[in-house]
Amino acid sequence: MIDKLLLLILSIVVPLGMFLLGLQTNINELKKVISKPKAILIGIFCQIMVVPLLAFLFSMLYPLPAPLLLGVIILSAVPGGAVSNIISFLSKGSISLSISLTIISSLITVFTIPLVVNLGLMHIGFDQVTSLPVIPTIIRSILLVALPVTIGIFTRERFPGFSGKMERPTKIVSLVLLIVAVSFAITNNIEYFIKHVEVKLLFGVIGYNLMVMFAGFLLAYLFRLERASAFTISIEAGIQNSLLALLVVELVLVPEAIVFPAFYAFLSIVFGFLWGLLFRYYQKNKVT
Numbered sequence: 001m002i003d004k005l006l007l008l009i010l011s012i013v014v015p016l017g018m019f020l021l022g023l024q025t026n027i028n029e030l031k032k033v034i035s036k037p038k039a040i041l042i043g044i045f046c047q048i049m050v051v052p053l054l055a056f057l058f059s060m061l062y063p064l065p066a067p068l069l070l071g072v073i074i075l076s077a078v079p080g081g082a083v084s085n086i087i088s089f090l091s092k093g094s095i096s097l098s099i100s101l102t103i104i105s106s107l108i109t110v111f112t113i114p115l116v117v118n119l120g121l122m123h124i125g126f127d128q129v130t131s132l133p134v135i136p137t138i139i140r141s142i143l144l145v146a147l148p149v150t151i152g153i154f155t156r157e158r159f160p161g162f163s164g165k166m167e168r169p170t171k172i173v174s175l176v177l178l179i180v181a182v183s184f185a186i187t188n189n190i191e192y193f194i195k196h197v198e199v200k201l202l203f204g205v206i207g208y209n210l211m212v213m214f215a216g217f218l219l220a221y222l223f224r225l226e227r228a229s230a231f232t233i234s235i236e237a238g239i240q241n242s243l244l245a246l247l248v249v250e251l252v253l254v255p256e257a258i259v260f261p262a263f264y265a266f267l268s269i270v271f272g273f274l275w276g277l278l279f280r281y282y283q284k285n286k287v288t
Contacts, residue, residue: 007247007250009181009184010181010185010243010246010247010250011144011247013177013178013180013181013243014144014145014241014243014244014247015143015144015145015147015148016148016177017082017177017178017243018082018106018144018145018148018149018152019148019149019151019152019155020082020152020170020173021082021085021099021102021103021106021149021152021170022103022148022149022150022151022152022153022154022155022156023152023153023155023156023166023170024085024099024152024156024170025099025103025149025152025153025156026096026099026156027153027156027157029096029099029100030096030099030100030103032096033096033097033100034100038223038225039094039097039220039225039229039233040097040100040101040104042219042220042223042225042233043097043101043105043216043220043229043232043233043236044101044104044105044108045219046215046216046219046220046233046236046237047079047080047101047105047236047237048105048108048109048112050212050215050216050219050237051076051212051215051216051237051240052073052076052077052116054076054208054211054212054215055072055073055075055076055120055208056073056076056119056120056123058072058204058207058208058211059072059073059120059123059124062204062207062208063200064200064201064204064260065196065256066124066125066126067254067255067256067257067259068196068201068204068256068257068259068260069124069260070120070121070124070126070252070254070257071245071249071256071257071258071259071260071261072208072260073116073117073119073120073123073124074117074120074245074248074249074252074257074261075240075242075245075260075261075264076116076212076240077109077112077113077116077117077120077245077248078109078113078240078241078242078244078245078248079102079105079106079108079109079145079240079241079244080101080102080105080106080236080237080239080240080241081102081178081239081240081241081242081243082102082178082241083175083178083239083269083272084098084102084235084236084238084239084272085098085099085102086175087235087239087269087272087273087275087276088231088232088235088276090273090276090280091231091235091275091276091277091279091280092228092279092280092283093228093229093231093232093235093276093279094228094229094231094232095232097229097232097233098232098235098236101232101233101236102236103149103153105236106145106146106149106241107145107146107149109141109145110138110141110142110145110146111138113132113137113141113248114132114133114134114137114138117132117137117248117252118131118132118134121252126252126254130252130253130254131252132248132251132252133251136251137248137251140247140251141244144244144247145244175269177243178242178243178265178269179266181243181246182242182243182246182262182265182266185246185258185262186262192255192256192258192259193259193262195256196256196259201259201260201263202263202267204260205260205263205264205267205268206267206271208264209238209264209267209268209271210238210271212237212238213234213235213237213238213271213272213275214234215234215237216230216233216234216235216236216237216238217230217231217233217234219233220233220234227279227283228283231275231276231279234275235272235275235276238268238271238272238275239268239269239272240261240264240268242261242262242264242265242268243265245261246258246261246262249261
């Protein structure tokens with residue numbers, strides 16, 4: 001089981017992060033994105049279908065211990081993380097598409113997380129030991145994800161002046177909360193990390209991250225989306241809500257599954273920013 005103090009911290013940080021995401025959401029921009037649904041549909045399809053399928057494929061091909069592979073599948077089941085919005089913003093991606101994808105995928109995965117995780121438990125062989133309770137998971141996801149983001153959106157609409165002033169600080173706070181919470185998760189479960197930290201895990205985390213980002217970009221490219229939208233979809237696929245994944249680990253009672261999402265949280269940010277720098281450089285120097 002995850003330490004009670006860590007569980008308390010995650011139970012505060014996850015909804016706070018979702019509230020801050022809602023606070024950044026401009027309803028008019030969201031309507032504009034939805035009015036031209038091609039990009040949003042491709043992005044959601046990538047997040048809900050392609051990423052979990054790649055996680056299952058990864059779990060069949062890459063030699064990691066079963067608990068760590070379960071962590072990969074849990075990670076694939078959660079929505080995109082708020083840090084993806086920061087990377088899209090700094091890299092001149094489509095910020096309105098990024099926030100829209102994060103919001104919509106967060107609402108959809110409230111219901112798909114139990115399905116994906118329980119399929120993962122069966123696939124890896126943990127289904128005889130544990131399962132993810134469907135109704136409690138949906139209720140928890142509504143309380144920790146859907147409700148706070150809705151309150152954040154309402155707050156922005158009701159108090160636009162306050163929300164405008166808070167827009168930049170919320171991006172910084174979201175990133176700081178992620179780093180602090182994941183650092184605490186690692187230090188509080190240090191025995192699992194000492195046991196599993198090796199080059200194979202490092203290559204697995206990096207390889208999986210690059211694979212899902214490439215898949216997102218390729219899918220968008222094949223459907224002839226503009227480069228900024230393709231980049232944004234790739235970032236949404238590669239940056240997951242790792243803190244929510246840690247909470248799901250607590251529910252499935254396989255504590256070592258915490259290792260992959262925790263490492264992924266840090267490394268996906270690093271490679272996300274590197275991909276963002278490369279994309280921004282390309283955008284500045286592309287031949288039109």
